[in-house]
Amino acid sequence: MRLALAAAALVLSFAGEAAAQTQPFESRGPAVQGWAVDLGVGALHGVDSDGDTGGETRVVPYVAASWNDVVYFSPFEGLGWNALKSDSFRAGVQLRPRFDADEVEGLVLDRPDFGADAAVYAYGRIPGNVVIGGRISRDVSGVSDGTEIVLQAAYQTVTPIGGLTLTGFARGGDRKLAEAYYGVDAGEALANGISTWSPDGGLQGAGINAVLVAPLSGGWALGGLAGWERRLGDVADSPLSRNDDAWRVGAFLARRFTF
Secondary structure: OOOOHHHHHHHOOOOOOOOOOOOOOOOOOOOOEEEEEEEEEEEEEEEEOOOOOOOOEEEEEEEEEEEEOEEEEEEEOOEEEEEEEEEEEEEEEEEEEEOOOOOOOOOOOOOOOOOOEEEEEEEEOOOOOOOEEEEEEOOOOOOOOEEEEEEEEEEEEEEOOEEEEEEEEEEEEEEHHHHHHHHOOOHHHHOOOOEEOOOOOOEEEEEEEEHHHHEOOHHHHEEEEEEEEEHHHHOOOOOOOOOEEEEEEEEEEEEEEEE
């Protein structure tokens, strides 16, 4: 299941700095020196993701690590390096996972498998603890050979429960990316009794995500997320997108180890 850009805000940092590896929010505590490793488990539920007309719930392990917030890994961000890093700016490169597309209920299709994207990103903080920026990524696994651009603005604050991050985003891609996930060729159209569809590139979606991370005792933290995305442009008109709204919710429990 592809959980869109809720994943990007889901690096559980227990000082209340969600997505600290790539996004330079104001520090809420002393920086971790050396390695920080997070181990835990989470449950994710998504509805109408990647053209799927149903919902799906998955229980997944959570393993993430970072070294001085310079080199990092997470199941959602992949493997990354902050090549440029200051108090209010991050820029770097990533090898990101792109999760396999869901099957579409009632249709027999050749859906994209699990793949990988090479990405470059840059994020800067402006007054109000707002971070703006984005990334450009390209498939390097032969799944789509497509390119995607994601732009976002995020705000982080501390609530009586824990650290809250709100993120608004818009994403677009080229024709190859849209064709791989939302196109319908002549053979698929004939086999399923639907229309062929060859989408153009352009704006593909926009939405908002909320992530709440509550520190617990003993290095533990509890996290929750909710997100919504609206499909836009040609992908919204695809026969595989029967509902243009995608929703996802999740909860996570993890423990941080430092050394």
